[in-house]
Amino acid sequence: MITxxxxxxxxxxxxxxxxxxxxPGWLRGVIWAVVAIAVISTASYSTGVAALTSSNTAQTxxxxxxxxxxxxxxxxxxxxxxxxxxxxxxxxxxxxxxxAWGSYNGGVWAGLISAIVFGAxxxxxxxxxxxxxxxxxxxxxxxxxxxxLGVTKYxxxxxxxxxxGNPRQSPVVPKFDTYSATFLSDWLGDLEKEQRVGxxxxxxxxxxxxTEVAPLTMIAIILVPVSFWILWRTxxxxxxxxxxxxxxxxxxxxxxxxxxxxxxxxxxxxxxxxGGASLVLLRGGADYLENQTNGRGYIGLAAMIFGxxxxxxxxxxAALFGYADGLQLAGGGEAVLALLYGAVILVAVIVVVQLxxxxxxxxxxxxxxxxxxxxxxxxNDTLPSDLIPYTAHFxxxxxxxxxxxxxxxxxxxxxxxxxxxx
Amino acid sequence: MTSWRTKLLPPxxxxxxxxxxxxxxxxxxxxxxxxxxxxxxxxxxxxxxAVDTVNLATVYYLSGLAVAIGFQMNLFNIGxxxxxxxxxxxxxxxxxxxxxxxxxHVIAILLVAVVAxxxxxxxPAILKVTRGVSEVISTIMLNAIVAGIIAxxxxxxxxxxxxxxxxxTRVIEPSGRIPGxxxxxxxxxxxxxxxxxIGAAYxxxxxxxxxxxxxxxxxxxxxxAAAGGVSAKKMTLIAMLLSGGVAGxxxxxxxxxxxxxxGITATQMYGFTGIAVALLGRNHPGGIALGAxxxxxxxxxxVSLEQINVSKEIATxxxxxxxxxxxxxxxxxxxxxxxxxxxxxxRALAGRKGSSVAExxxx
Numbered sequence: 001m002i003t004x005x006x007x008x009x010x011x012x013x014x015x016x017x018x019x020x021x022x023x024p025g026w027l028r029g030v031i032w033a034v035v036a037i038a039v040i041s042t043a044s045y046s047t048g049v050a051a052l053t054s055s056n057t058a059q060t061x062x063x064x065x066x067x068x069x070x071x072x073x074x075x076x077x078x079x080x081x082x083x084x085x086x087x088x089x090x091x092x093x094x095x096x097x098x099x100a101w102g103s104y105n106g107g108v109w110a111g112l113i114s115a116i117v118f119g120a121x122x123x124x125x126x127x128x129x130x131x132x133x134x135x136x137x138x139x140x141x142x143x144x145x146x147x148x149l150g151v152t153k154y155x156x157x158x159x160x161x162x163x164x165g166n167p168r169q170s171p172v173v174p175k176f177d178t179y180s181a182t183f184l185s186d187w188l189g190d191l192e193k194e195q196r197v198g199x200x201x202x203x204x205x206x207x208x209x210x211t212e213v214a215p216l217t218m219i220a221i222i223l224v225p226v227s228f229w230i231l232w233r234t235x236x237x238x239x240x241x242x243x244x245x246x247x248x249x250x251x252x253x254x255x256x257x258x259x260x261x262x263x264x265x266x267x268x269x270x271x272x273x274x275g276g277a278s279l280v281l282l283r284g285g286a287d288y289l290e291n292q293t294n295g296r297g298y299i300g301l302a303a304m305i306f307g308x309x310x311x312x313x314x315x316x317x318a319a320l321f322g323y324a325d326g327l328q329l330a331g332g333g334e335a336v337l338a339l340l341y342g343a344v345i346l347v348a349v350i351v352v353v354q355l356x357x358x359x360x361x362x363x364x365x366x367x368x369x370x371x372x373x374x375x376x377x378x379x380n381d382t383l384p385s386d387l388i389p390y391t392a393h394f395x396x397x398x399x400x401x402x403x404x405x406x407x408x409x410x411x412x413x414x415x416x417x418x419x420x421x422x
Numbered sequence: 423m424t425s426w427r428t429k430l431l432p433p434x435x436x437x438x439x440x441x442x443x444x445x446x447x448x449x450x451x452x453x454x455x456x457x458x459x460x461x462x463x464x465x466x467x468x469x470x471x472a473v474d475t476v477n478l479a480t481v482y483y484l485s486g487l488a489v490a491i492g493f494q495m496n497l498f499n500i501g502x503x504x505x506x507x508x509x510x511x512x513x514x515x516x517x518x519x520x521x522x523x524x525x526x527h528v529i530a531i532l533l534v535a536v537v538a539x540x541x542x543x544x545x546p547a548i549l550k551v552t553r554g555v556s557e558v559i560s561t562i563m564l565n566a567i568v569a570g571i572i573a574x575x576x577x578x579x580x581x582x583x584x585x586x587x588x589x590x591t592r593v594i595e596p597s598g599r600i601p602g603x604x605x606x607x608x609x610x611x612x613x614x615x616x617x618x619x620i621g622a623a624y625x626x627x628x629x630x631x632x633x634x635x636x637x638x639x640x641x642x643x644x645x646x647a648a649a650g651g652v653s654a655k656k657m658t659l660i661a662m663l664l665s666g667g668v669a670g671x672x673x674x675x676x677x678x679x680x681x682x683x684x685g686i687t688a689t690q691m692y693g694f695t696g697i698a699v700a701l702l703g704r705n706h707p708g709g710i711a712l713g714a715x716x717x718x719x720x721x722x723x724x725v726s727l728e729q730i731n732v733s734k735e736i737a738t739x740x741x742x743x744x745x746x747x748x749x750x751x752x753x754x755x756x757x758x759x760x761x762x763x764x765x766x767x768x769r770a771l772a773g774r775k776g777s778s779v780a781e782x783x784x785x
Contacts, residue, residue, distance in 0.1 A: 086558065125746075135749045138498050138558065142697055143746040150738030157733040158451055167733075298562040305559060386573035393563045400555045407554075 029312050035349070041201035043342035051331030052338050053201035055192060057323075058208025060330045063282055065322020066220050067092065067275040067293070071300025072307065072314040073227055074271030078123075079309060080231060081264030082244035083130050084414040086141030088272045089297030090148025091122035095276020097152040100170035100288030101159065103281060108176050112216065112277050119273015120266050122148055127265040131258055134416040145297075153290065160288065170288035176214035176281050185211045214282050220274065228311040240264055244410035247417040257417060272297060295393075302396045308407050320399065321392045328391040333382035336391050340377045344370050428759055432751035433702060433709075437716070439751075440743040444736055453732045465726035466719070470608025475718045477610065480617045480675050482714035485696025487624055488669035490705040494628065495661035496641040501546055501561025502669040503693025504568040509539035509670030511572045511591065514677055514684035515581045518592030527598035532674060539670020540663045542568070547662035551655045557662070565693070576686050583683075590685030600678040613675035620668065621707040637661060669693065698745045704752075717741065 023031075037053075044052040051057055071088045078085035098118030103111025122144055129140040153167075161167040188210070191203035231237035240260045242250040247257045279285055279292055286292055299321055306320075307313025327335050351366035445455035465471050485502055492499030513535035522530055545564060549555040576582040582589045600616075602609035628634035637657055640647040644654035672692050677684060699717055703709030724737035 129746060129750060133750045133753050135746070135753060139701060139749055140746065142500075142694070143742055143749075146694070146698070146745060147739065147742030150735055150742050154447070154451075154733055154735040154739055157735060295562065295566050298559065302559045302563070305556065384574050384577075386577060387567075387570040390567045390570040393566045397549075397560060397563045397567075400559060401549050401553050 025310075025312055029316065032316060035346075037202060037205065038198075039342050039345050039349070041198055042345055043338055044201060047338040047341050049331065049335055049338035051327065051335040052342070053204045054330070055189070055204045055208035055211065057326050057330040057335075058205045059211060059326075060208075060284070061319075061323040061326030062209055062213075062217065063278075063284055063322075064325040064329070065318045066217060066278040066282070067296045068300045068303055068321050069224070069315065069318035070220055070271050070275035070278060071297050072304040072318050073223060073311070074119075074123075074268040074275065075301045075304040076227065076309060076311065076314060077231075077240075077264045077271065078126075078268035079304070079413050080241050080244045080410055081261045082247060082410055082412045082415065082417065083126070083261055083265050083268075084137040084141065085123075085126060085265065085268050085272075086138050086298070086301065087122060087126050087144030087148070088141075088268070088275075088300060089293060089295065090141075090145035091119040091126075091269045091272035092276040092279075092293050092297045093145075093148040093152050094118040094122045095273030096280050096288050096292060097155055097170075097276075098273060099277035099280040100173050101155075103173040103175075104163075104171060108174050108281055111173065111281055112274070115273045115277035115280075116270045117273070119276060120270040122272070123266040123269020124262075126269065127262045131261045131265070131417075134418060136416075137414050156288065156290070168290040170280075173280065173287050175283050175285075176216050178212035178214050178283055180212050181210045212283070216274075216278055216281060220278065223271075224311050224315050231311075236260075241410070243417075244412055247412055251419060258419070261417075272300075275300065299392060299396060302400060305407065305409075306396075306399055309409055317399075321396060324395040325392040328388050333385055333388050336383055336388055337377060337380060339391075340373055344373045344377065347373065428752075428755055429704075432755050433712075433748055435751040435755075436744050436748035439747045440740050443743050444740045447739060448732065448736060451733070453730070457730060458727060458732050458736070461726050461730055462720075462723040465723040468726075470606065471722055473605050473608030473610055475715065475722045476614065477608075477675065477679075478718035478722060479711070479714040480611055480614050481672060481692055482695050482699050482717050483617050483711055484620065484668060484672045484675075485692045486699035486703060486710040486714055487620060487696075487707070488665050488672065489693075489696040489700040490703070490710060491624070491661055491665040491668060493700060493705050494637050494641050495657055496644075497658060497661055497665070498558050499543070499561065499662065499665045499669075500558055500697065501543060501564055501693070502665070502672070502696050503691070504561065504565035505539045505542045505666045505669035506672035506693055507568045507572060507688075507690065508542040509535045510673030510677060510688070511575050511684050512538035513670070513674070514591040514594070515575065517594040517598050517677075518581075518683070520598065521595065522597060524597040527595070528600060528678065531594070531598055531678065532671065535670040535674055536667045537670070539666040539668070541666075543662050543666020543669065547659050547666075550662070551659050572684075573686065576684070588685050588687060590683040590688075592683065594678070594682045598678065599682060600675075602679055609679075611675045611679040613679055616671075617675070620671070621711065624668075625707045633660075669696075672696070698741060701745055702748055716744075 040052050044050060071092060074088055074091070075085055095115040095118055099111045099115035101111075102114025106114075125147075126140055126144055129135040129143075130137050156170065157167040160170045164171040185207055188203040188207035192200050192207055194200055229237075231241060239250065239255045240263070242253075242255060243257045243260045243264075250260075251257050275296070276293065279296075280288055300318070303317030303321055304314045306317035307315070324339070327339060331338075347366050347370040351363050351370065354360075354363040354366060441459070445459075448455040448458055466475070485506065488502045488505075489499055513531050516534045517527070517531040520527060520530060542564065546555070546557045546560040549560050550557045574580065576589055576591060578584055578589065581591055583592050600612040602612055603614075604610075628638065636647065636652045637660075639650065640652050640654050640657040641661075647657070648654055673684070673688070676689075681688070695717055699710055699713040702713030702716065703711070720737045720741055724734040727734045727736065
């Protein structure tokens with residue numbers, strides 16, 4: 001058990017912290033956001049595709065980012081406690097059914113609570129399998145995805161089919177009311193119409209984010225700093241994370257590892273359930289529909305990995321995937337092609353940074369990548385319409401391929417743990 | 423150490439448990455479980471259900487083998503789903519375009535399928551080996567993307583042919599088909615023989631070749647295998663490609679034995695079933711065959727439940743419960759065996775007077 005702590009790891013940690021100490025996390029986030037908006041608005045003006053920064057795109061992106069964000073948060077809680085949760089998808093499906101059922105019978109808040117309960121039940125099952133019975137985490141997750149789909153189909157057949165006449169769909173359910181910051185929204189709308197370089201783009205994106213916002217959206221976004229605070233600033237959070245880093249050491253210091261893992265995985269399921277609710281209970285989205293999650297649970301997991309198992313990072317990941325998804329929905333093939341142009345600019349920026357750092361090979365690869373992307377952009381007027389709906393998936397793959405070398409998962413992530421055994 | 427108990431008891435326990443839990447679900451929804459199960463078993467002897475079950479099991483068996491190869495190397499190839507669909511559409515397009523003499527035509531199509539499956543598996547394999555991207559995430563993304571690729575390729579602008587409401591690839595000439603074996607009122611796929619051969623080859627590779635040993639060793643412990651001169655990266659790459667190659671064959675029994683054309687509405691989810699079947703069969707070729715038969719039985723006989731007004735999704739629930747409870751059952755039996763062995767050793771040691779120093783005992 002002592003061999004787990006390699007002699008090197010003790011000395012590298014302070015170095016990392018010192019490096020991170022130079023630029024605080026929030027500042028780094030702000031810099032990334034500024035770079036992203038700058039790149040997108042440049043692309044928007046160079047290509048003449050206004051959809052890249054329109055408030056409509058931003059609004060759709062926000063709605064589509066929510067389930068991904070909530071799933072990523074769920075993944076964060078489970079994996080920080082050392083349990084890989086690939087069952088998020090199944091828990092999310094349970095959440096969609098729970099949301100529709102609760103909302104139909106008792107209004108939106110009942111729907112939200114019922115979605116949370118359904119998701120948490122899925123989480124509890126995952127905890128029983130992985131923590132108590134030491135089942136391989138991925139195997140259990142896959143089984144839960146199967147089970148979540150089977151149970152919801154069965155329940156929908158049993159309860160929704162007589163009301164809606166269609167076993168694949170729920171009756172129309174109440175949705176959350178939306179609120180706008182009216183003055184701000186109008187002012188930003190005027191700015192957006194003026195089409196001034198830079199300012200109008202920022203205004204468009206911001207307007208999309210403050211117009212017609214549902215309470216669930218606000219709750220979800222607030223949950224990011226709340227999760228950070230609980231996991232990194234409280235005693236409970238420290239113990240929970242210690243279960244994911246080195247459960248044997250945690251146990252020896254008196255932490256109840258089983259309990260913390262149980263709590264973490266149940267909370268994880270609850271978040272996934274909320275993610276399901278955000279598909280059903282927001283305006284613009286469908287009611288309960290079979291297969292409506294469409295792999296978003298997995299994308300959430302990818303967003304979390306992209307975000308290096310940290311709340312701020314996963315927020316960025318969810319925003320990226322939500323944006324890619326919202327863009328293809330709001331703008332179509334033309335907009336995705338413009339996004340490609342934006343990617344070329346981004347790669348060019350990265351190449352300059354790498355040259356500055358004297359990383360010649362990375363810079364060379366970047367030049368080649370940018371060249372290929374630009375060739376695709378230059379050769380096509382629009383992308384094949386059959387492939388456009390998968391923009392977010394392509395972006396996920398590419399981003400993971402480019403970004404995953406400096407990631408640091410929790411040390412005991414996915415490993416079985418039994419009290420008294422090493 | 424591995425008695426018949428550790429091997430056979432867990433799956434049986436899991437099936438019994440699943441039957442009991444599903445019975446509870448049936449009772450809650452107001453149906454008679456005995457009648458439901460009776461209908462399912464009775465369906466087995468009606469019409470061509472038995473032959474259909476074996477045919478479907480052939481498909482599941484190939485998919486299970488593909489997943490099992492990954493499991494041996496501790497790789498979780500969720501991507502079998504994407505790999506087999508990609509291979510199916512590519513092989514169907516190639517097969518429809520080729521004009522070759524009978525047997526060679528079939529072999530050419532199968533080769534194309536294997537290579538296409540490998541190619542689609544190469545993406546996550548290379549990403550994992552060179553960039554450290556989790557194969558679970560990358561294959562899930564590729565599984566989703568494959569639907570877009572199929573829609574794109576089958577589009578009438580590319581290789582598709584419109585037939586009524588369905589759009590599919592060009593029909594494969596009779597020379598490229600595998601003849602079936604007439605049996606009762608149905609036709610057994612000729613591919614059953616090929617699937618059995620692949621199962622035998624899988625067994626031989628794992629248990630009788632050096633490569634199989636290295637694969638298993640590397641899967642058990644990459645560091646230990648690396649100390650023995652086995653590169654984990656190389657093994658990961660090869661295992662993923664082999665897995666993808668077998669996955670490429672998954673759709674072939676239906677393509678070359680029944681459909682002769684890959685349509686936009688072709689059945690999906692065989693890859694995910696393969697995961698369950700491989701788990702059920704504990705990666706053993708014989709076990710996977712039994713698992714595939716069980717799964718196929720649940721699928722084909724569930725249709726009959728509609729006759730007695732029971733939702734056929736109960737079969738899906740049953741399958742989910744079986745997967746989860748089979749792994750739990752293995753763990754419980756393993757722990758019980760471990761405890762029994764500890765007791766046995768304890769008894770054996772207590773009976774002895776303590777060995778002398780020369781025998782390795784304590785002073």
